[in-house]
Amino acid sequence: MNVPGFLNFVVTNCIPRRSLTRMMGRLSKVEHPWVRDPSIALWRALCSVDLSDAEARRFRSLHAAFTRRLAPGARVVEAAAGVLVSPCDGMVMAGGPIEQGELLQAKGRRYSLGELLVDPALAAHYEGGTYVTLRLTAGMYHRFHAPHDCRITQVTYVAGDVWNVNPPTLLRVDRLYCRNERAVIRARLEANDDLVTLVPVAAVLVASIRLEFADVTLHLRYEGPNEIGCAADLKKGEELGWFEHGSTIIVLAPRGYRLAACVQPGTLLRMGQGLMKIP
Numbered sequence: 672m673n674v675p676g677f678l679n680f681v682v683t684n685c686i687p688r689r690s691l692t693r694m695m696g697r698l699s700k701v702e703h704p705w706v707r708d709p710s711i712a713l714w715r716a717l718c719s720v721d722l723s724d725a726e727a728r729r730f731r732s733l734h735a736a737f738t739r740r741l742a743p744g745a746r747v748v749e750a751a752a753g754v755l756v757s758p759c760d761g762m763v764m765a766g767g768p769i770e771q772g773e774l775l776q777a778k779g780r781r782y783s784l785g786e787l788l789v790d791p792a793l794a795a796h797y798e799g800g801t802y803v804t805l806r807l808t809a810g811m812y813h814r815f816h817a818p819h820d821c822r823i824t825q826v827t828y829v830a831g832d833v834w835n836v837n838p839p840t841l842l843r844v845d846r847l848y849c850r851n852e853r854a855v856i857r858a859r860l861e862a863n864d865d866l867v868t869l870v871p872v873a874a875v876l877v878a879s880i881r882l883e884f885a886d887v888t889l890h891l892r893y894e895g896p897n898e899i900g901c902a903a904d905l906k907k908g909e910e911l912g913w914f915e916h917g918s919t920i921i922v923l924a925p926r927g928y929r930l931a932a933c934v935q936p937g938t939l940l941r942m943g944q945g946l947m948k949i950p
Contacts, residue, residue: 761805
């Protein structure tokens with residue numbers, strides 16, 4: 672048995688996850704220096720946080736530090752029209768072809784794309800396509816961006832649990848991404864009208880997703896599934912939204928898209944780096 676992994680699983684999951692997540696959400700917004708300063712110091716010590724590329728140098732609260740914006744020029748967005756870029760900073764957890772309606776969660780564990788998307792027709796659209804799962808750790812930049820020039824046509828919010836999304840939990844909890852709270856964001860590419868879908872998945876101590884183009888915060892008190900109609904036009908690299916802490920984004924592309932050579936399990940990507948080649 673991997674003892675450290677098992678202990679991590681127990682400590683971060685065998686707790687009142689939803690209650691602690693709500694409490695953390697309130698605590699992180701406290702601006703009093705007696706709460707703010709120790710919280711930010713502890714977060715930086717435990718999570719290897721690098722704030723050198725942040726737009727701000729001081730933060731009103733731990734929440735403001737979590738959801739920080741980047742300084743201008745801190746990320747280079749691949750400009751080539753034939754490239755779909757990474758929507759976020761993240762570690763590649765899995766990726767490859769979508770076969771028989773299933774995606775890889777972790778070694779020996781797969782899950783249904785139809786269950787993830789709560790839409791069998793949308794899942795069928797991606798059969799034979801390509802996916803990438805990107806994990807945002809607690810110390811990373813937490814905002815996510817448009818992977819190409821596109822129009823956001825619909826968002827589906829799905830209420831759920833808040834399991835941790837770290838490797839020890841992925842190896843122990845079946846269908847984890849299908850259990851957790853998430854949003855299904857449909858983006859129609861301007862260049863060829865292809866439909867690319869992003870699925871931000873919330874996690875323990877997170878469970879709040881904010882979309883820049885929708886006047887609503889998606890969180891544990893917002894019942895789902897809910898359809899949010901929209902028609903938001905974004906340019907490649909333009910901000911889509913953010914997590915309150917860190918979590919996962921699954922990117923789905925239709926048949927013909929190919930992963931960039933650098934996209935391998937364990938690879939750290941930055942927002943704007945090439946993710947897939949567009950056919």
